[in-house]
Amino acid sequence: MKNVVKKVATIVLLCTSLLPYSSSVFAATDQEGIKADETVVNGGVDLVTPLDTNVLKISERAPRPAQVILRIPFQTQINNYYCGPAAATMVVNALGYNKTQQQMAALLGTTTNGTNAGNGVANALNSVVRGSKYQFRWEWHTYNQVDKMKGHVVEALSYGNPVMVNTAESPGDVFLKGHNIGVPLYHFGVIGDYFNHGNEVTYTDPGYGRIRGFVQDQRVSITNMSYAAGTRGYAW
Secondary structure, three states: OHHHHHHHHHHOOOOOOOOOOOOOOOOEEOOOOOEEOOOOOOOOOOOOOOHHHHOOOHHHOOOOOOOEEOOOOOOOOOOOOOHHHHHHHHHHHHOOOOOOHHHHHHHHOOEOOEOOOOHHHHHHHHHHHOOOOOOOOEEEOOOOOHHHHHHHHHHHHHHOOOEEEEEEEOOOOOOOOOOOOOOOEEEEEEEEEEEHHHOEEEEEOOOOOOOOOOOOEEEEEHHHHHHHOOOOEEEO
8 A cells, every 4th residue: 555655646746909099089088087999899998987886896706605506526536546547537527517537538638647737637638628617727836825716716616616735744744634645746636616605615626546544525724725736736
């Protein structure tokens, strides 16, 4: 078991043009000196509509739900370096796209060294869901960006997107349940739920069923999730 764990820990690591100003273009000027572009259909200064009816008030925006629970069809990674493809398969399958781990591995560029984090992850997901309402972006993350990560998770899951997250966990740092294996672990998983307005999330682990001690689903505070993903990132 020790040899398997060391292999996982090592492998998963790599697991409109602007017009120049002219008096002929900017013809209308109000008493405050604001110039309106009479030639622009969308984008000129609106001097007619009263301001209080022209601006969407923050209080009128629809609030995010206190919790969102998405159905994530679970996948155990089929080998020690397929945590990325397994996590990506769970994400796209949850959105209704039937892909295998091998197909996602090809899109992700996965090798026996694992799956690289970065824009390639978002690009692979987007290549599957192209033409749908879903769109993924990659976010490099640092430990203390807790509020930013919470905002992204809440926005993504409220829209129906699971979040594919890459963690970097090492001795003396924050570990997710089952991940304290004594050596650094770089690993992909999925955030499929949030609770308490994003202060807690459910992390689904593709290592469950392959690596002893890993659990399928665990409730994690967003602070610990942020710390576990520090120096790595997520596709949201």
